[in-house]
Amino acid sequence: MIKSNTVAVGLGVLGVVLIIAAVLYAVGILQLFSSGSGNHYKHAILCVVLAVASFVGANFARPRTV
């Protein structure tokens, strides 16, 4: 995995965006890529999973000082 502060910060920001998207899907404000209106719990759960993956990726990409 690429060790870079830029990549780590980028993945961290992506994780935060995905958490916000998850909340918006869960309360029914965000309708992007969904069929019909209402709460989209599947999309919300997916966003949470992707956010977790982003945060894990960010931690892996973070350069370490020995």
Add this chain to the structure above:
Amino acid sequence: MTFGQALFMGLLQGASELFPVSSLGHAVLVPSLLHWSFKQSDPSFVPFLVLLHLGTATALLVIYRDQWIAIIRGFFTAAIRGEMRTDTERLAMLLLVGTIPAAVLGVFLESRIKSLFASPYAAATFLVVNGVLMLGFEQLRRRREPPAESRVEQEEHFARAERISFVAAAIVGACQALAFLPGISRSGITIGGGLIAGLRHQEAARFSFLLATPVILGAGIVEVPQLFGSGIPIGQYVAAAVLSGLAAYASARFLLRYFRSGRLDPYGLYCIVAGLVSLALLRFGL
């Protein structure tokens, strides 16, 4: 749906979910060939399938309970440390990477693809395609196998699941989306993908089953609220789910033993024959 039909469907789903022969294809084809009158578009059919899938996922969790505890522990350890130091930690990350494409494609494409191809003719045709794919995977694999005294020795030249590359894990995971087509087997596609990626047959099956567990379990849990709808014969459905779990448990045990030296060929031939016979039966209305 009668109680007997529910139990039969539970047994069929549990057995065919892990065998590389497409449970969805069988769930579409068999009731149609038997001229059963229940409609799969009925609102009570989705909760039924949800419970059957939860039965299958429970069986997989029971079989791999020790490994899942180690995988979950390994995931958190590696995620917090930001580094993989053991094979289990690597396997945990491989499963995460493999699950993401399947989950993304599942949420955005599953219902659209299933509604497009939910006919017995499509299921029978894709079953033939699935069979050809299984035979194709084995042909590609044979080219890379060294001559050896026995199949077990031949298999030892290939890798364990923990050694698959991250790109290969993502591709194998994404291939699970093909199983939204009724007739294409999720386990068949992922085992085949594992073979191409250089895994032993038994390890490809183990990786396939581990990869399937969060997807099947997640899809089931998300649909759980539908179980509390009115007019659903929950007792019948739970009995069918238990039968599905028992069938899945027996299937997984059999397949893990079988793939020590066995190949996908018999399942490929079965799919081709079953698909062609089904097409003929459907065509002539027998």
